[in-house]
Amino acid sequence: MSTTNMRIWEQVQTTDTRYTKNAEVGGQKITSLNGTAMVMKATEMFGPVGIGWGWKVLEERFDDGHEVFAGEGDKRICLGREIGHTVKIQLWFMQDGQRGEVEQYGCTRYQYKTKYGMTTDGEAPKKSLTDAIKKALSMLGFSADVFLGMFDDQNYVQQLQAEQAIEQAEDRQAEIERQQQERLDFIKNTIDTMQGAKSLQELKKIHDHAVRRLTARRDEPGVKRIAKELATLSPNFTQGDAA
Known part of the structure; x- marks a missing residue:
């Protein structure tokens, strides 16, 4: 794919870690993105909203979910149905005098059961819209x-944080020197x-963790130094020790 085709992607693919947080949805751990931060990034790229x-809302609806019950046996009663809110938008943007369009959906739970009983989220429409905008972007x-899924790799996140710390520091040189010393300390401790x-087995485990x-962090000299130490120390153990 040409550079022209990837021009937008390459400028906006990296996420500012200040605007993320860990969340859990349906028992699954995810990285949650700040909607306002994504709007700010789009404004930097395309101009004011x-x-x-x-965007334009194309469709909005409330969908019935399954019935919710409480109690057991003869005391079992229906509390109602779960309800979800869905919105469909058309996101548009201008690039080199041309108009581009992307359609996406956003979904949010509106009425649902909690451990305290049924509840209704009055902010569901706003959340669905934010969800749709983020997905379209x-x-x-x-x-x-x-x-x-790159944020699932803690090493990637730490490298990103280090790069952004330099970019955002008041004294960039001091931050660079701090990170350089941190690197040296890490290699020495390893x-x-x-x-x-x-x-x-223990030796290789320590080596592999440091190399990852x-x-x-794209530190090839550091990788070579750790690999050299592995080669130096490995003969001290028999192959049977790896089992």
Whole structure:
């Protein structure tokens, strides 16, 4: 794919970690994106909402879900139905004098059962709209690193935080020097830990953990230094120690 085709994607794919948080939805752990931060990023890319980009609501509805019951046996009663809110939008944007359009849905629970009984979320329509906008922007590459699952790799997140800390620091040189010292301390502590390993299996585990972190930070010299230590220490153990 040409650079022209990926131009928007490459400019908006990286997420500012300040505007993310860990969340749990349906028992699944996810990275939640701040809707306002995504709107700000789109404004940087296309211009003010309503001029450079925006959206139109195409459809809005409330959908009945399954019935909700309380109690057991003869005392079992129906509390009502769960209800979900759905909105469909058409997100538009201007690029090089051309208008682009993306359609997406946003969904939110409106009426549902909690441990305290049935409840209704009066902000469901607003949440559905925000959900639809975020999903539509994701189709253009906004916060692609989150949607591609890269935030599941803690090493990637730490590297991103380090890069953003330099970019946002008042004294960038001081931050660079702090991170350089942190890198040296990490490598030294890793080597010290490897030298104290009691088995080949433990040695390789320490090595692999450090290499994953250093690779995520694109630190090839650091990877080579840890690999050299592994090669030096491995002969101290028999192959049977790896079992």
